Amino acid sequence: MTEKWKIKAVVVGASAGGLVALKKLLPALPATFPCPVLIVQHMSPQSDNYMTRMFNNLSPLLVKEVDEKEVILPGRVYIAPPDYHLLVESDGTLSLSMEEKVNYSRPSIDVLFETAADVYGAHLMGIILTGANADGANGLFAVKRKGGLTVVQHPDDAESPAMPRAAIERVKPHKVLTLDEIIELLSQSKVCL
């Protein structure tokens, strides 16, 4: 079923419980993963880049906090810095913004997903993981509207089911999967270009 998608980028949104989920997901991606992965994980504005460094140590891919206006490269994992929104530009660079919080969050999953959907259209895969709020539901809706592939972690499989539930209700996503199945999907060589 995924054959019809030719994915060029993956966006991931996670909140409460996301650290554990990402700690499992990121190391499982193959070193040859052909897409860029852009991640918003909700966190306190004061947090340092400990999480990013940990992911980088565990993952075969380069995991880094976004530098303002850096060019998006395939096979890299980009994490939104604390207290900034992350936006995708149509020239293939990344912008940061400190505009007001969206869904009480900065970075906000909606902001990343909506701007990414605008740029990648049908070539985007959006994934909503565990979380205790409703951020990401509108963003994932935008991904679907533009023809992208929408995936939500199964609420029963999520440490916090509220965010997956909100996304499922709003979007009727293409796939509702356990974390293991999401990893399997991403590892299929056919999905990503």
Added chain:
Amino acid sequence: MKLPVAMEHRDFSTIENIELELLLQAVFLQYGYDFRNYSRAHVKRRVKHQMVQEGVKSISELQDKILHDRNNFERLVRTLSINVTEMFRNPEFYRSVRENVLPILKTYPYLKIWHAGCASGEEVYSFAIMLKEEGLLERTQIYATDFNPDVIQQAGKGIFSIRNIKEYTTNYQKAGGKESFSDYYHANDELVIFDKNLKKNIVFAEHNLVTDGVFAEVNMIVCRNVLIYFNRNLQNEVLKLLHKSLITGGFLALGTKESLMFSDEEKKYKTVDAKQKIFKKKHD
């Protein structure tokens, strides 16, 4: 179709993107405010935000309103200028200025500091307090500028909501503050009013970094969290303007997430603090 160089990297694959380009052209031609090289993703989000507020269905409809009614244009400027700011935002930055910059600035008999894109002034008053504690305020001329007239007016008053004062007090202490923060203001139920003496040497003025020229020649420029709203080309242009406005040996302070990394200007500076984004201008 061949596009002008500056437009080559833009995406005109949707009607919406074309409408957005036309809106920004129209605003520039009619009002002289140039948002054409702002971060497009950011501008698009904000324009959509205004569309919802004005109850219009397309960017073209919004353009009609903005062209024919200046009030709508002013609302657009407000929407596009993100004024989020704090006192002693990133305390480690202030600590680094205290340790690495002020000792050098102290060697000058007379100083000028320019806060470009100062928003409602929290950053400027934070600097004034720090300069006072380091015995520098009396011999410093501070320029505080922004292109949004509303926030400049607010900044001139030095009155802020009491809501955030706890957080500011913590920031002040972490930033290496030497006194009791409450000595610098009077508070009532809602507001904190900062000591008038702090602003004795501050000039508040409107200045647009994109369309106006060099503002003054100064010893230090603080331009934090402004460049992030520009695309790379515009960042380069504005960085050139900032470079011209600094004396040799002068300091440039950018926001924590900004850098000279992608700019031609990088080689014209020596890094003072890589993490806190403080740079020192080399010889011209």
